[in-house]
Amino acid sequence: xxxxxxxxxxxxxxxxxxxxxxxxxxxxxxxxxxxxxxxxxxxxxxxxxxxxxxxxxxxxxxxxxxxxxxxxxxxxxxxxxxxxxxxxxxxxxxxxxxxxxxxxxxxxxxxxxxxxxxxxxxxxxxxxxxxxxxxxxxxxxxxxxxxxxxxxxxxxxxxxxxxxxxxxxxxxxxxxxxxxxxxxxxxxxxxxxxxxxxxxxxxxxxxxxxxxxxxxxxxxxxxxxxxxxxxxxxxxxxxxxxxxxxxxxxxxxxxxxxxxxxxxxxxxxxxxxxxxxxxxxxxxxxxxxxxxxxxxxxxxxxxxxxxxxxxxxxxxxxxxxxxxxxxxxxxxxxxxxxxxxxxxxxxxxxxxxxxxxxxxxxxxxxxxxxxxxxxxxxxxxxxxxxxxxxxxxxxxxxxxxxxxxxxxxxxxxxxxxxxxxxxxxxxxxxxxxxxxxxxxxxxxxxxxxxxxxxxxxxxxxxxxxxxxxxxxx
Amino acid sequence: xxxxxxxxxxxxxxxxxxxxxxxxxxxxxxxxxxxxxxxxxxxxxxxxxxxxxxxxxxxxxxxxxxxxxxxxxxxxxxxxxxxxxxxxxxxxxxxxxxxxxxxxxxxxxxxxxxxxxxxxxxxxxxxxxxxxxxxxxxxxxxxxxxxxxxxxxxxxxxxxxxxxxxxxxxxxxxxxxxxxxxxxxxxxxxxxxxxxxxxxxxxxxxxxxxxxxxxxxxxxxxxxxxxxxxxx
Amino acid sequence: xxxxxxxxxxxxxxxxxxxxxxxxxxxxxxxxxxxxxxxxxxxxxxxxxxxxxxxxxxxxxxxxxxxxxxxxxxxxxxxxxxxxxxxxxxxxxxxxxxxxxxxxxxxxxxxxxxxxxxxxxxxxxxxxxxxxxxxxxxxxxxxxxxxxxxxxxxxxxxxxxxxxxxxxxxxxxxxxxxxxxxxxxxxxxxxxxxxxxxxxxxxxxxxxxxxxxxxxxxxxxxxxxxxxxxxxxxxxxxxxxxxxxxxxxx
Numbered sequence: 004x005x006x007x008x009x010x011x012x013x014x015x016x017x018x019x020x021x022x023x024x025x026x027x028x029x030x031x032x033x034x035x036x037x038x039x040x041x042x043x044x045x046x047x048x049x050x051x052x053x054x055x056x057x058x059x060x061x062x063x064x065x066x067x068x069x070x071x072x073x074x075x076x077x078x079x080x081x082x083x084x085x086x087x088x089x090x091x092x093x094x095x096x097x098x099x100x101x102x103x104x105x106x107x108x109x110x111x112x113x114x115x116x117x118x119x120x121x122x123x124x125x126x127x128x129x130x131x132x133x134x135x136x137x138x139x140x141x142x143x144x145x146x147x148x149x150x151x152x153x154x155x156x157x158x159x160x161x162x163x164x165x166x167x168x169x170x171x172x173x174x175x176x177x178x179x180x181x182x183x184x185x186x187x188x189x190x191x192x193x194x195x196x197x198x199x200x201x202x203x204x205x206x207x208x209x210x211x212x213x214x215x216x217x218x219x220x221x222x223x224x225x226x227x228x229x230x231x232x233x234x235x236x237x238x239x240x241x242x243x244x245x246x247x248x249x250x251x252x253x254x255x256x257x258x259x260x261x262x263x264x265x266x267x268x269x270x271x272x273x274x275x276x277x278x279x280x281x282x283x284x285x286x287x288x289x290x291x292x293x294x295x296x297x298x299x300x301x302x303x304x305x306x307x308x309x310x311x312x313x314x315x316x317x318x319x320x321x322x323x324x325x326x327x328x329x330x331x332x333x334x335x336x337x338x339x340x341x342x343x344x345x346x347x348x349x350x351x352x353x354x355x356x357x358x359x360x361x362x363x364x365x366x367x368x369x370x371x372x373x374x375x376x377x378x379x380x381x382x383x384x385x386x387x388x389x390x391x392x393x394x395x396x397x398x399x400x401x402x403x404x405x406x407x408x409x410x411x412x413x414x415x416x417x418x419x420x421x422x423x424x425x426x427x428x429x430x431x432x433x434x435x436x437x438x439x440x441x442x443x444x445x446x447x448x449x450x451x452x453x454x455x456x457x458x459x460x461x462x463x464x465x466x467x468x469x470x471x472x473x474x475x476x
Numbered sequence: 477x478x479x480x481x482x483x484x485x486x487x488x489x490x491x492x493x494x495x496x497x498x499x500x501x502x503x504x505x506x507x508x509x510x511x512x513x514x515x516x517x518x519x520x521x522x523x524x525x526x527x528x529x530x531x532x533x534x535x536x537x538x539x540x541x542x543x544x545x546x547x548x549x550x551x552x553x554x555x556x557x558x559x560x561x562x563x564x565x566x567x568x569x570x571x572x573x574x575x576x577x578x579x580x581x582x583x584x585x586x587x588x589x590x591x592x593x594x595x596x597x598x599x600x601x602x603x604x605x606x607x608x609x610x611x612x613x614x615x616x617x618x619x620x621x622x623x624x625x626x627x628x629x630x631x632x633x634x635x636x637x638x639x640x641x642x643x644x645x646x647x648x649x650x651x652x653x654x655x656x657x658x659x660x661x662x663x664x665x666x667x668x669x670x671x672x673x674x675x676x677x678x679x680x681x682x683x684x685x686x687x688x689x690x691x692x693x694x695x696x697x698x699x700x701x702x703x704x705x706x707x708x
Numbered sequence: 709x710x711x712x713x714x715x716x717x718x719x720x721x722x723x724x725x726x727x728x729x730x731x732x733x734x735x736x737x738x739x740x741x742x743x744x745x746x747x748x749x750x751x752x753x754x755x756x757x758x759x760x761x762x763x764x765x766x767x768x769x770x771x772x773x774x775x776x777x778x779x780x781x782x783x784x785x786x787x788x789x790x791x792x793x794x795x796x797x798x799x800x801x802x803x804x805x806x807x808x809x810x811x812x813x814x815x816x817x818x819x820x821x822x823x824x825x826x827x828x829x830x831x832x833x834x835x836x837x838x839x840x841x842x843x844x845x846x847x848x849x850x851x852x853x854x855x856x857x858x859x860x861x862x863x864x865x866x867x868x869x870x871x872x873x874x875x876x877x878x879x880x881x882x883x884x885x886x887x888x889x890x891x892x893x894x895x896x897x898x899x900x901x902x903x904x905x906x907x908x909x910x911x912x913x914x915x916x917x918x919x920x921x922x923x924x925x926x927x928x929x930x931x932x933x934x935x936x937x938x939x940x941x942x943x944x945x946x947x948x949x950x951x952x953x954x955x956x957x958x
Contacts, residue, residue: 012890019892032681046517053514066487067496067504079662085480137687138678154678161680184679192688199688200596215508216663226629226674226689233625233666244483249504250511255647259517266677269534269612273689274669281665286572286593286624288665298483305490326879330896364890366883366897367756368846383797386756393758402885406753410762413717413749414769420745427721431957438956439929448888452895453926456722456954463715463724467743 004120004148006353008337011360018331027160028332033323036267037374044263054260055378057253058314061245062305068214068247069296075217079279081292089119092297096121096206096239099293100130103236105203111221111228112136113208114152114317115241115297117339118352121206132206133198135227140191144171150333152340153265153319158332195227205231205289209242210316211257212294215250218278219294222261222271229275237291238277243301245313251276257316260376264318300352308387312347314377321371321381327364336361343371343381350388359397362388423462431460513648520611520645527610531643532697534613538672539685540693547700549580551637554696555602556584562692564633569594571603573622576637594630601627605638606657607650608695612671615695616650619666628668634690636670639698709827711739712777714770714816716787717749718918723953726918729945730783730819737827739779746773750782750790751798756884760798764805767795771808779826780816783941784917785848788818793851818848819941820916824857831864834946841873841910842940843901843924845917849877858916858940865943871908875901880915882923898927905935912952914940925953 007014018024041047061068073083086092092115100108108125110116110132122132122143134143138156142149144167149155156164161184168187169180175194181187207228209219219240221228232238248254254276262268281288304310322328322342333341338358340348346361355362362385371381392398412419434440434457443455477485488494496504520527532542545554559566567588570576581589594601603623607616615636619625628634644650647669654667674689685691711734719726731741751766770791774780782788795809823829842862848854862870881887881897901924905913913928913935915921925937936952951957 015890015893019896027680030681044517044519046515049515050517057514063491064496064500064504065491066484067501069484069487071504071508085478085483087479087482091479135688136678137676141678154681156678157681159679161682164679184682185684187679188676188684188687192686195688196596215511218663224675224677225687227687229625229629229666229668230688233629244487249508251651252511252513252648255651256514258647268671269538270614270669270671272538272670272672272674274614274671276667276669278663278665278667282620282662284621285619285665286621287626288619296483298486302483302486302490305487306492307490326881326897326900327893330893330900364886364893366846366879366881366886368879368883369850370846370877370879373850386758389756389758390760391758393760398757399889402757402889406757406759406885407762409749410754410759410766413751413754413766414762416746416748416769419748423721435957438951439926439954441930446888448891449926451891452930453898453923454929454954456922456925456929457957458722459724459957461724463720463727464743464745466724467727468745 004117004338006338006357008349008353008358008361011335011337011364014335014337015331015364018335023160023163024158024332027158028329031157031323031329033266037264037320037323040263040267040269047263050256050259051376051378054257054376055314057248057256058377061247061249062310062313065244065247065305068249069244071214072212072217072247075214076279076292076294079217081217081279081294084293084295086295086297089297089299092119092295093121093124095295097124097128099237099239100125100204103203103291105130107131107133107198107202108204108206109133109135109199109202109231109235110139111207111223111231112139112155113206113241114339115208115243116206117149118299119297133195133202135195135199135231136223137188137191137225140195141167148334148339150341151319151322152317158334199230199234202235204237204239205235206239206241207231209240209246210261211254212242212247213251213254214247216278218276220254220274220276222274224272226273229273232277233288235289237293238289240294241297242294243297243299245301261316261318264320264374264376304351309347309351309384311379312344312351312384314379315344315348316377318376320374320376324370324374326366326368326370343385347381347384347388355388355392355395355397359392420462420464424465427458427462428460431458434458435460516646516648517611522645527645528640528643531608531610531613534610535672535695536613538613540613540672540695542695542697544697544699548575548698551579551696551698552581552584552587555635556587558635558694559600562633564599567600568635569598569601569627569631571623571627573604576602576604593624594626598631600633600635601631602635602637603627605636605642607653608638608643609647609650609669610643611646615670617668617670618654618664620664625666625668628670629689632686632690633692633694635694635696637696637698639700709739710778711741712774712780713741713743714747714750714774714780714782714787714791715743716782716784716918718922719783722922723918723939725947725950726783726939726941729939729941729947730781732945733819733823733832733941734781737823737829739827742777744773750787752786752790753884755790755794755798764798767798767809768805771795771805771812775808775812778815779822780812781819781822783819783939785818785845785852785854786917786919788816789847789851792816818852818854818916820861821852821854821857824860830860832861832944834944834948835866836943836948837867838912839869839871839910840912840914840943841871841905841908842876843873843880843913843915843920844876845915845920846879848916854916861944862940868943871910873904873908875904880920880924882919884919887923895927898923902928902931902933906933910935912936912938914938914943916940921953929954
């Protein structure tokens with residue numbers, strides 16, 4: 004998808020004024036679900052520490068684990084494709100599809116697929132991609148990007164889905180407008196079942212790659228990822244290097260964190276580990292197993308102050324708990340990854356010039372970090388992006404000037420106190436009667452939505468000095 | 477320079493080092509070989525009968541249905557009863573598993589039993605579990621010539637035969653069982669950890685069952701173990 | 709115990725009453741309170757805007773001014789958090805200053821948690837007729853663990869009924885420069901917050917951070933709400949009868 008991060012403010016404005024979107028995102032129940040699941044597992048906090056340690060260990064030894072993973076994949080008869088850029092990844096996928104004469108490709112949900120815009124590329128090359136995750140299927144029909152990394156259609160209401168199905172399913176002879184999610188799901192299931200069976204290639208993402216066995220894990224609640232990979236001639240796994248874990252036991256530890264953090268389930272319905280293509284005596288399964296490892300800026304984060312974002316397991320807990328995400332929804336962020344993790348990762352991939360608003364449009368409230376299963380210090384990294392922007396002079400000149408003036412005074416206590424006394428006595432006098440200001444010069448940002456309470460008048464330091472107590476230095 | 481070499485070189489550069497030395501590699505290999513357990517939740521560290529109870533409780537919480545039978549011989553009846561209770565045709569696609577095939581299906585002459593991979597039109601499948609993980613009520617299904625993966629996903633109704641002695645506490649025990657069973661041989665192509673029937677909450681977060689996988693998951697828990705079966 | 713009182717810029721400029729309430733509470737708990745004149749700001753605006761250089765300059769001044777004291781106490785979770793959690797991070801590449809920052813951090817506290825956790829205060833001698841609800845400001849909550857302490861002391865205020873605020877841990881939308889840079893989003897966030905406040909039926913809103921309070925009071929006033937907004941220290945120090953935030957002062 005074409006990034007619109009540079010238009011964040013406009014996007015946010017549209018989102019805030021979109022009554023349908025606001026209605027849809029006011030109902031999110033992820034927070035309560037996660038809290039309940041965490042309460043049921045006394046070891047959860049300790050597991051978060053372990054998860055963080057496992058991933059840190061992997062990152063320190065990433066080259067070793069990747070080579071080991073590749074060796075194991077090849078041993079089982081699969082192939083690993085190393086791709087530095089989205090273009091290389093697209094080409095690798097296309098080559099595999101062409102190799103089996105693919106006409107249609109079914110897809111499990113893959114954020115990396117979005118990142119490299121694989122659907123448009125395949126379509127442009129005469130191959131039809133079919134999203135099979137229910138939410139992804141819906142938004143594919145609507146030509147919309149996902150707004151959440153695990154619940155892509157969360158921004159839609161039931162009515163919107165009804166309308167979409169009515170329009171898009173006519174070609175299958177479906178003419179009834181459906182009202183209930185159950186009916187809609189049944190209709191989509193029926194239609195997609197044909198597509199699963201007819202598909203030549205299945206593309207999935209990967210939640211984890213296991214170095215010990217050369218395997219990939221996906222988790223779904225629907226089973227679409229399984230039908231995608233099992234019924235086709237080739238299974239393509241789209242992954243990035245940091246998805247590696249060393250052993251099955253390590254994967255298990257992270258799996259204990261994943262579903263609980265995402266949806267509050269103890270386990271997703273289908274947690275599937277795939278290891279290579281079908282064996283000679285298997286009765287089903289893909290004849291080929293390909294793992295595409297896309298870099299696209301990931302290794303550039305190693306050894307930097309942003310390395311910790313590579314621990315992310317894409318559970319979306321940070322999105323679900325972010326007060327800004329819960330106000331503007333996912334599309335406003337303008338690309339594949341919204342919310343706190345998106346605000347750290349997107350500038351790394353697209354550049355801080357394109358995505359500069361994202362790390363700024365946050366109060367750094369810290370709720371994200373408090374729920375991140377991998378203990379990623381998200382506010383710290385958001386602040387680091389702000390430092391990078393400041394160094395590059397990217398912050399709007401008005402704010403830079405204002406802050407420099409503030410800092411100038413703050414470093415000169417004598418002048419500061421004097422200016423404060425003067426300023427606050429004027430403001431205090433002006434505001435005494437009403438107690439607040441409806442409008443204030445230079446404070447349009449504030450007073451557009453709020454009154455400004457009037458200061459009491461004298462400053463604390465002035466009053467304290469007048470009190471005559473031993474005031475110190 | 478190939479993309480592979482380029483990426484690996486960049487990683488090493490970023491990590492401020494060259495290729496890992498032999499000693500370090502050996503250390504990492506040793507960890508892989510030892511595959512140590514990390515923290516294992518206490519929840520499923522129970523005696524076996526309690527693990528069986530926990531498995532049932534957790535599976536049902538995930539909306540699977542369960543029934544207990546005393547022996548493998550009673551499985552065909554349990555299957556027939558399930559189909560009847562759901563008003564389904566008395567027909568199943570059975571996994572080509574010797575243990576399942578050896579069960580007394582002739583006891584249910586009206587039950588049509590076909591064997592193999594799932595075909596379009598199959599409404600119910602019966603497949604064997606490799607293990608049951610009590611921790612979360614999860615079935616561990618492994619692919620192979622006697623247990624095709626499609627049986628777990630294509631039909632609307634999935635019936636799984638699980639013996640009590642296949643139930644373990646935590647996932648770590650399940651991995652150990654798999655490694656022991658596969659010693660010297662290959663890992664299965666697919667391992668499906670299945671916890672309840674297929675579902676989606678993608679529309680206004682309303683939970684609906686039967687997204688693409690089975691709408692119903694029915695677990696027949698056989699109290700008797702495989703040794704008893706062999707004696708029978 | 710000799711306390712170096714960190715006034716905070718918002719208290720100094722907007723509402724000295726909070727400062728005097730804090731001093732009163734500290735003195736009643738047996739502390740000697742001094743107010744170093746060389747303080748201005750904790751440096752958080754610069755820090756959160758990515759201006760590390762200015763943030764460091766300001767932090768150095770704060771560290772130097774407050775090092776001589778047994779404790780540094782601030783009537784704000786966000787400023788106390790800046791000193792306690794972020795100063796050492798700021799000087800990660802300057803070991804000597806990092807050391808001094810860590811030493812100061814160990815002795816730095818938010819006001820209410822200091823009273824309860826360090827001074828052992830478990831009740832106050834104060835009266836307040838009304839029903840109040842308490843908002844947990846983000847920094848105090850997540851960086852400093854301020855949660856139970858204000859509730860404990862509020863429970864001892866005669867005549868005060870405390871109602872828990874649903875979504876009490878959700879950010880009010882202030883976020884320093886955030887509310888100026890992204891006013892639309894910020895206003896929506898504070899709207900959600902004041903809806904929750906109004907739904908409690910409380911006549912008074914309390915919190916421990918003046919930034920949050922100015923934000924919430926400002927929106928409540930804009931919406932014509934009669935809910936009174938006060939810093940929790942005012943109520944605990946039995947100063948709950950001065951004009952509330954945003955109320956006429958004449």
